[in-house]
Amino acid sequence: MSKGTRRIDYWHDPAAPKPTSRKTSASVFVRNDDGHLLLLKRVDNDLWTIPTGGVKKGETVGQAGVRECLEETGLEVEVTGLVGVFSTPDHVIVYLHGDKVDEVRQPINICLRARLIGGQITPEPSEAAEVRWIDPADLDDYPIHPALRHRIDHGLSSTEPYVS
Structure with missing residues:
Protein backbone atom coordinates (compact mmCIF):
# COMPACT_ATOMS: atom_id res chain seq x y z
CA MET A 1 0.00 0.00 0.00
CA SER A 2 1.48 3.34 -0.95
CA LYS A 3 2.02 6.14 1.51
CA GLY A 4 -1.04 8.35 1.80
CA THR A 5 -3.46 5.55 0.97
CA ARG A 6 -6.43 5.14 3.28
CA ARG A 7 -8.69 2.15 3.64
CA ILE A 8 -12.37 2.02 4.57
CA ASP A 9 -13.95 -1.38 5.25
CA TYR A 10 -17.69 -1.97 4.93
CA TRP A 11 -19.42 -4.96 6.54
CA HIS A 12 -23.04 -5.93 5.94
CA ASP A 13 -23.69 -2.37 4.73
CA PRO A 14 -26.27 -1.95 1.95
CA ALA A 15 -24.88 1.56 1.34
CA ALA A 16 -21.37 0.23 0.58
CA PRO A 17 -20.07 1.12 -2.86
CA ARG A 22 -12.07 -9.04 -6.59
CA LYS A 23 -8.63 -9.99 -5.26
CA THR A 24 -7.19 -12.77 -3.13
CA SER A 25 -5.31 -12.09 0.06
CA ALA A 26 -3.64 -14.31 2.63
CA SER A 27 -3.67 -13.74 6.36
CA VAL A 28 -1.95 -15.60 9.18
CA PHE A 29 -3.40 -16.49 12.54
CA VAL A 30 -0.38 -16.89 14.82
CA ARG A 31 -0.42 -17.79 18.52
CA ASN A 32 2.64 -18.02 20.74
CA ASP A 33 3.35 -20.65 23.42
CA ASP A 34 1.36 -18.58 25.94
CA GLY A 35 -1.69 -18.64 23.66
CA HIS A 36 -1.41 -14.95 22.79
CA LEU A 37 -2.42 -13.86 19.30
CA LEU A 38 -0.21 -11.79 16.99
CA LEU A 39 -1.89 -8.51 16.02
CA LEU A 40 -0.75 -5.35 14.31
CA LYS A 41 -2.23 -1.87 14.14
CA ARG A 42 -2.73 -0.81 10.52
CA VAL A 43 -1.51 2.64 9.49
CA ASP A 44 -4.20 3.11 6.81
CA ASN A 45 -7.21 2.87 9.14
CA ASP A 46 -5.82 2.63 12.72
CA LEU A 47 -7.55 -0.72 13.28
CA TRP A 48 -5.95 -3.87 14.67
CA THR A 49 -5.67 -6.96 12.48
CA ILE A 50 -3.76 -10.16 11.94
CA PRO A 51 -0.97 -9.98 9.32
CA THR A 52 -2.65 -9.84 5.91
CA GLY A 53 -1.80 -8.95 2.34
CA GLY A 54 -2.32 -9.65 -1.31
CA VAL A 55 -1.17 -12.81 -3.03
CA LYS A 56 1.35 -11.84 -5.72
CA LYS A 57 1.82 -13.48 -9.09
CA GLY A 58 4.23 -16.40 -8.85
CA GLU A 59 3.62 -17.21 -5.18
CA THR A 60 1.34 -19.59 -3.31
CA VAL A 61 -1.16 -18.48 -0.69
CA GLY A 62 1.13 -19.97 1.98
CA GLN A 63 4.14 -18.07 0.67
CA ALA A 64 2.10 -14.86 0.64
CA GLY A 65 1.03 -15.31 4.27
CA VAL A 66 4.58 -16.00 5.41
CA ARG A 67 5.92 -13.04 3.40
CA GLU A 68 3.27 -10.63 4.65
CA CYS A 69 3.88 -11.61 8.27
CA LEU A 70 7.62 -11.05 7.90
CA GLU A 71 7.16 -7.74 6.05
CA GLU A 72 4.60 -6.33 8.49
CA THR A 73 5.90 -7.66 11.82
CA GLY A 74 9.50 -8.86 11.41
CA LEU A 75 8.45 -12.33 12.57
CA GLU A 76 9.06 -15.54 10.65
CA VAL A 77 6.25 -18.09 10.66
CA GLU A 78 5.53 -21.51 9.25
CA VAL A 79 2.06 -22.42 7.96
CA THR A 80 0.49 -25.27 9.95
CA GLY A 81 -3.11 -25.31 8.75
CA LEU A 82 -6.16 -23.44 7.60
CA VAL A 83 -8.49 -21.19 9.60
CA GLY A 84 -10.74 -20.73 6.60
CA VAL A 85 -11.69 -19.09 3.34
CA PHE A 86 -13.55 -15.82 3.83
CA SER A 87 -15.20 -14.58 0.63
CA THR A 88 -18.55 -13.11 1.58
CA PRO A 89 -19.74 -10.25 -0.64
CA ASP A 90 -20.78 -8.50 2.60
CA HIS A 91 -17.17 -7.26 3.02
CA VAL A 92 -16.14 -4.41 0.72
CA ILE A 93 -12.92 -2.40 1.01
CA VAL A 94 -12.47 1.08 -0.45
CA TYR A 95 -8.89 2.25 -1.03
CA LEU A 96 -8.47 6.03 -1.25
CA HIS A 97 -5.47 8.12 -2.20
CA GLY A 98 -6.29 11.59 -0.94
CA ASP A 99 -9.95 12.05 -1.92
CA LYS A 100 -9.68 9.82 -4.98
CA VAL A 101 -11.03 6.28 -4.90
CA ASP A 102 -8.29 3.97 -6.23
CA GLU A 103 -10.22 0.73 -5.90
CA VAL A 104 -13.35 -0.80 -4.40
CA ARG A 105 -12.46 -4.40 -3.60
CA GLN A 106 -14.50 -7.42 -2.65
CA PRO A 107 -11.83 -9.56 -0.97
CA ILE A 108 -11.29 -13.27 -0.95
CA ASN A 109 -9.15 -14.03 2.09
CA ILE A 110 -7.51 -17.33 2.88
CA CYS A 111 -6.66 -17.28 6.57
CA LEU A 112 -3.87 -19.67 7.53
CA ARG A 113 -2.81 -21.03 10.89
CA ALA A 114 0.89 -20.51 11.50
CA ARG A 115 3.48 -20.93 14.20
CA LEU A 116 6.36 -18.66 15.12
CA ILE A 117 9.77 -19.92 14.00
CA GLY A 118 11.96 -16.83 14.35
CA GLY A 119 12.52 -13.15 13.93
CA GLN A 120 12.02 -10.18 16.18
CA ILE A 121 9.09 -7.78 16.35
CA THR A 122 10.01 -4.91 14.05
CA PRO A 123 6.91 -3.20 12.62
CA GLU A 124 7.16 -1.98 9.03
CA PRO A 125 6.30 1.73 9.47
CA SER A 126 4.42 1.97 6.16
CA GLU A 127 2.06 -0.84 7.20
CA ALA A 128 2.07 -1.36 10.98
CA ALA A 129 2.10 1.33 13.65
CA GLU A 130 2.44 -1.35 16.36
CA VAL A 131 2.79 -5.11 16.68
CA ARG A 132 1.74 -6.96 19.84
CA TRP A 133 1.03 -10.38 21.27
CA ILE A 134 -2.51 -10.07 22.67
CA ASP A 135 -4.26 -12.28 25.19
CA PRO A 136 -7.48 -13.38 23.44
CA ALA A 137 -9.40 -12.39 26.58
CA ASP A 138 -8.36 -8.76 25.88
CA LEU A 139 -9.48 -8.60 22.23
CA ASP A 140 -12.49 -6.43 23.06
CA ASP A 141 -10.03 -3.70 24.17
CA TYR A 142 -8.73 -3.36 20.58
CA PRO A 143 -10.63 -1.79 17.68
CA ILE A 144 -10.88 -4.60 15.12
CA HIS A 145 -13.09 -4.44 12.04
CA PRO A 146 -15.95 -7.00 12.21
CA ALA A 147 -14.77 -8.81 9.06
CA LEU A 148 -11.36 -9.38 10.66
CA ARG A 149 -12.84 -10.17 14.05
CA HIS A 150 -14.93 -12.86 12.31
CA ARG A 151 -11.70 -14.55 11.13
CA ILE A 152 -10.07 -14.22 14.54
CA ASP A 153 -13.09 -15.55 16.42
CA HIS A 154 -13.31 -18.57 14.13
CA GLY A 155 -9.59 -19.24 14.56
CA LEU A 156 -10.00 -19.14 18.33
CA SER A 157 -13.17 -21.21 18.53
CA SER A 158 -12.73 -23.97 15.96
CA THR A 159 -10.12 -26.18 14.37
CA GLU A 160 -12.46 -26.90 11.44
CA PRO A 161 -11.87 -24.71 8.38
CA TYR A 162 -14.50 -22.07 7.71
CA VAL A 163 -15.74 -21.53 4.17
CA SER A 164 -18.02 -18.63 3.21
Whole structure:
Protein backbone atom coordinates (compact mmCIF):
# COMPACT_ATOMS: atom_id res chain seq x y z
CA MET A 1 0.00 0.00 0.00
CA SER A 2 1.48 3.34 -0.95
CA LYS A 3 2.02 6.14 1.51
CA GLY A 4 -1.04 8.35 1.80
CA THR A 5 -3.46 5.55 0.97
CA ARG A 6 -6.43 5.14 3.28
CA ARG A 7 -8.69 2.15 3.64
CA ILE A 8 -12.37 2.02 4.57
CA ASP A 9 -13.95 -1.38 5.25
CA TYR A 10 -17.69 -1.97 4.93
CA TRP A 11 -19.42 -4.96 6.54
CA HIS A 12 -23.04 -5.93 5.94
CA ASP A 13 -23.69 -2.37 4.73
CA PRO A 14 -26.27 -1.95 1.95
CA ALA A 15 -24.88 1.56 1.34
CA ALA A 16 -21.37 0.23 0.58
CA PRO A 17 -20.07 1.12 -2.86
CA LYS A 18 -20.19 -1.55 -5.56
CA PRO A 19 -16.92 -3.49 -5.96
CA THR A 20 -14.70 -2.79 -8.97
CA SER A 21 -12.29 -5.67 -8.28
CA ARG A 22 -12.07 -9.04 -6.59
CA LYS A 23 -8.63 -9.99 -5.26
CA THR A 24 -7.19 -12.77 -3.13
CA SER A 25 -5.31 -12.09 0.06
CA ALA A 26 -3.64 -14.31 2.63
CA SER A 27 -3.67 -13.74 6.36
CA VAL A 28 -1.95 -15.60 9.18
CA PHE A 29 -3.40 -16.49 12.54
CA VAL A 30 -0.38 -16.89 14.82
CA ARG A 31 -0.42 -17.79 18.52
CA ASN A 32 2.64 -18.02 20.74
CA ASP A 33 3.35 -20.65 23.42
CA ASP A 34 1.36 -18.58 25.94
CA GLY A 35 -1.69 -18.64 23.66
CA HIS A 36 -1.41 -14.95 22.79
CA LEU A 37 -2.42 -13.86 19.30
CA LEU A 38 -0.21 -11.79 16.99
CA LEU A 39 -1.89 -8.51 16.02
CA LEU A 40 -0.75 -5.35 14.31
CA LYS A 41 -2.23 -1.87 14.14
CA ARG A 42 -2.73 -0.81 10.52
CA VAL A 43 -1.51 2.64 9.49
CA ASP A 44 -4.20 3.11 6.81
CA ASN A 45 -7.21 2.87 9.14
CA ASP A 46 -5.82 2.63 12.72
CA LEU A 47 -7.55 -0.72 13.28
CA TRP A 48 -5.95 -3.87 14.67
CA THR A 49 -5.67 -6.96 12.48
CA ILE A 50 -3.76 -10.16 11.94
CA PRO A 51 -0.97 -9.98 9.32
CA THR A 52 -2.65 -9.84 5.91
CA GLY A 53 -1.80 -8.95 2.34
CA GLY A 54 -2.32 -9.65 -1.31
CA VAL A 55 -1.17 -12.81 -3.03
CA LYS A 56 1.35 -11.84 -5.72
CA LYS A 57 1.82 -13.48 -9.09
CA GLY A 58 4.23 -16.40 -8.85
CA GLU A 59 3.62 -17.21 -5.18
CA THR A 60 1.34 -19.59 -3.31
CA VAL A 61 -1.16 -18.48 -0.69
CA GLY A 62 1.13 -19.97 1.98
CA GLN A 63 4.14 -18.07 0.67
CA ALA A 64 2.10 -14.86 0.64
CA GLY A 65 1.03 -15.31 4.27
CA VAL A 66 4.58 -16.00 5.41
CA ARG A 67 5.92 -13.04 3.40
CA GLU A 68 3.27 -10.63 4.65
CA CYS A 69 3.88 -11.61 8.27
CA LEU A 70 7.62 -11.05 7.90
CA GLU A 71 7.16 -7.74 6.05
CA GLU A 72 4.60 -6.33 8.49
CA THR A 73 5.90 -7.66 11.82
CA GLY A 74 9.50 -8.86 11.41
CA LEU A 75 8.45 -12.33 12.57
CA GLU A 76 9.06 -15.54 10.65
CA VAL A 77 6.25 -18.09 10.66
CA GLU A 78 5.53 -21.51 9.25
CA VAL A 79 2.06 -22.42 7.96
CA THR A 80 0.49 -25.27 9.95
CA GLY A 81 -3.11 -25.31 8.75
CA LEU A 82 -6.16 -23.44 7.60
CA VAL A 83 -8.49 -21.19 9.60
CA GLY A 84 -10.74 -20.73 6.60
CA VAL A 85 -11.69 -19.09 3.34
CA PHE A 86 -13.55 -15.82 3.83
CA SER A 87 -15.20 -14.58 0.63
CA THR A 88 -18.55 -13.11 1.58
CA PRO A 89 -19.74 -10.25 -0.64
CA ASP A 90 -20.78 -8.50 2.60
CA HIS A 91 -17.17 -7.26 3.02
CA VAL A 92 -16.14 -4.41 0.72
CA ILE A 93 -12.92 -2.40 1.01
CA VAL A 94 -12.47 1.08 -0.45
CA TYR A 95 -8.89 2.25 -1.03
CA LEU A 96 -8.47 6.03 -1.25
CA HIS A 97 -5.47 8.12 -2.20
CA GLY A 98 -6.29 11.59 -0.94
CA ASP A 99 -9.95 12.05 -1.92
CA LYS A 100 -9.68 9.82 -4.98
CA VAL A 101 -11.03 6.28 -4.90
CA ASP A 102 -8.29 3.97 -6.23
CA GLU A 103 -10.22 0.73 -5.90
CA VAL A 104 -13.35 -0.80 -4.40
CA ARG A 105 -12.46 -4.40 -3.60
CA GLN A 106 -14.50 -7.42 -2.65
CA PRO A 107 -11.83 -9.56 -0.97
CA ILE A 108 -11.29 -13.27 -0.95
CA ASN A 109 -9.15 -14.03 2.09
CA ILE A 110 -7.51 -17.33 2.88
CA CYS A 111 -6.66 -17.28 6.57
CA LEU A 112 -3.87 -19.67 7.53
CA ARG A 113 -2.81 -21.03 10.89
CA ALA A 114 0.89 -20.51 11.50
CA ARG A 115 3.48 -20.93 14.20
CA LEU A 116 6.36 -18.66 15.12
CA ILE A 117 9.77 -19.92 14.00
CA GLY A 118 11.96 -16.83 14.35
CA GLY A 119 12.52 -13.15 13.93
CA GLN A 120 12.02 -10.18 16.18
CA ILE A 121 9.09 -7.78 16.35
CA THR A 122 10.01 -4.91 14.05
CA PRO A 123 6.91 -3.20 12.62
CA GLU A 124 7.16 -1.98 9.03
CA PRO A 125 6.30 1.73 9.47
CA SER A 126 4.42 1.97 6.16
CA GLU A 127 2.06 -0.84 7.20
CA ALA A 128 2.07 -1.36 10.98
CA ALA A 129 2.10 1.33 13.65
CA GLU A 130 2.44 -1.35 16.36
CA VAL A 131 2.79 -5.11 16.68
CA ARG A 132 1.74 -6.96 19.84
CA TRP A 133 1.03 -10.38 21.27
CA ILE A 134 -2.51 -10.07 22.67
CA ASP A 135 -4.26 -12.28 25.19
CA PRO A 136 -7.48 -13.38 23.44
CA ALA A 137 -9.40 -12.39 26.58
CA ASP A 138 -8.36 -8.76 25.88
CA LEU A 139 -9.48 -8.60 22.23
CA ASP A 140 -12.49 -6.43 23.06
CA ASP A 141 -10.03 -3.70 24.17
CA TYR A 142 -8.73 -3.36 20.58
CA PRO A 143 -10.63 -1.79 17.68
CA ILE A 144 -10.88 -4.60 15.12
CA HIS A 145 -13.09 -4.44 12.04
CA PRO A 146 -15.95 -7.00 12.21
CA ALA A 147 -14.77 -8.81 9.06
CA LEU A 148 -11.36 -9.38 10.66
CA ARG A 149 -12.84 -10.17 14.05
CA HIS A 150 -14.93 -12.86 12.31
CA ARG A 151 -11.70 -14.55 11.13
CA ILE A 152 -10.07 -14.22 14.54
CA ASP A 153 -13.09 -15.55 16.42
CA HIS A 154 -13.31 -18.57 14.13
CA GLY A 155 -9.59 -19.24 14.56
CA LEU A 156 -10.00 -19.14 18.33
CA SER A 157 -13.17 -21.21 18.53
CA SER A 158 -12.73 -23.97 15.96
CA THR A 159 -10.12 -26.18 14.37
CA GLU A 160 -12.46 -26.90 11.44
CA PRO A 161 -11.87 -24.71 8.38
CA TYR A 162 -14.50 -22.07 7.71
CA VAL A 163 -15.74 -21.53 4.17
CA SER A 164 -18.02 -18.63 3.21
